[in-house]
Amino acid sequence: MIDYRDFADLIANEHLETEILQGTGKAYGLELSIKKQVGTVHGWFNYTYSRSLRKIEGISGNRWYPSNFDKPHDLSLVTNFQINKRNTISLNFVYSTGRAITVPVDRHRLENLFLVLNYSDRNEFRSPDYHRLDVAYTLGQGFRKSRKFKTSWTFSVYNLYARRNAFSIYVVQESFSEPKIKRLSILGNAFPSLTFNFELL
Numbered sequence: 635m636i637d638y639r640d641f642a643d644l645i646a647n648e649h650l651e652t653e654i655l656q657g658t659g660k661a662y663g664l665e666l667s668i669k670k671q672v673g674t675v676h677g678w679f680n681y682t683y684s685r686s687l688r689k690i691e692g693i694s695g696n697r698w699y700p701s702n703f704d705k706p707h708d709l710s711l712v713t714n715f716q717i718n719k720r721n722t723i724s725l726n727f728v729y730s731t732g733r734a735i736t737v738p739v740d741r742h743r744l745e746n747l748f749l750v751l752n753y754s755d756r757n758e759f760r761s762p763d764y765h766r767l768d769v770a771y772t773l774g775q776g777f778r779k780s781r782k783f784k785t786s787w788t789f790s791v792y793n794l795y796a797r798r799n800a801f802s803i804y805v806v807q808e809s810f811s812e813p814k815i816k817r818l819s820i821l822g823n824a825f826p827s828l829t830f831n832f833e834l835l
Contacts, residue, residue, distance in 0.1 A: 635659035635688050637701075640756070657690030659701065677713040684708070694755040700734040702757065707731045719774065724790075726768040732761035735803050738813060751805070751813060761800045761817075766793045772831075781835065788829040798822035 635657055638644070642653035663684030670676045686704040693699065708730040715723040734757035741751050770790035775781075798819040807813040 635690065635701075637688060637690050637693060637756075639692060640753075655690045655692050657688060657693075659686070659688045661686045674716050675713065676716070677711070679709070679711050681709040682707075694758075697755075699755060700757040702734065704734050704757070705731050721774075722772040724770040724772070726770075727765070729763065729765040732763045732800065733803075735759050735761050737803070737815060738805060741813065749807070749813065751807070761803045764799045766797055766799065767795060768792050769794050783832065783834050785833070786831045788831060790827050790829070792825040792827065793821060794824055796822065796824045 636654050637657070638653055639655050644650065644653065647653065661684065663682060666681045667678065668680075669678040683706060684704075685706060686701040687698045688701050689696070689698045709728070711725075711727045713725045715725075717723065736753055736756055737759050738751040739754045741749055743749055768790065770788055772786050772788045774786040775784055798817070799822065800817045801820045802818045804816055804818070805813050806816050
C-alpha cells in the first residue's frame with residue numbers, strides 16, 4: 635500500500651513520487667442482509683461491518699491506522715407500507731460511521747507571532763456519523779386490465795429531519811486569529827420533491 639507522507643508538498647510538485655511512502659494494508663468485515671418481499675409491510679435491512687487499515691513506516695509512529703476508506707458501520711433500512719393497490723408509503727433510513735480525519739490537537743506560538751498547529755496521528759479522529767431519513771408517498775392510477783401502461787405520482791421528502799451531515803471537516807486559520815474547525819454540509823435541509831412515473835406494461 636502507498637500513502638502520502640505527513641505534510642506532503644503536493645502543489646506544483648513535479649516529483650510527487652518523493653512524497654509517497656510504502657507499507658502494508660489489511661481489510662476485513664462482514665455483511666448481513668434481511669429481506670421481506672410479501673405482505674402489506676415489506677422491505678429490507680442491510681448492515682456491513684468493515685475495516686481498512688494501513689501500516690506504513692514514517693506515519694503514525696509506524697502503527698496501524700485507519701485508511702481514508704475505513705468505515706466500520708454502514709446500514710440501511712427500507713420499509714414499504716402497501717396500504718392498497720394505489721397507495722404506498724415508503725421509509726428509507728441510512729446510517730454510516732463518519733470518515734476518518736486528521737485534526738489539530740494542540741497549538742503553540744513562536745515568538746508570540748506565529749501560531750503553529752500540532753496535528754493528531756493520521757486519521758485518529760472521525761467526522762460526525764452520517765444518518766438521514768427519507769419518506770415517500772405514492773399514489774397510483776386505478777386498476778384496469780385493458781390499460782397498456784400505468785402511471786403514478788410520488789411525493790417525497792429527502793432528509794426529513796434536516797440533519798446537517800458533514801461532507802468534509804477542515805481547519806481555517808486566518809492571520810492573527812485562533813484556528814477554527816469548520817464543517818461543510820451539502821443538502822443539510824429537508825428537500826421535498828414531486829415525481830410523475832410512467833411505466834409500459
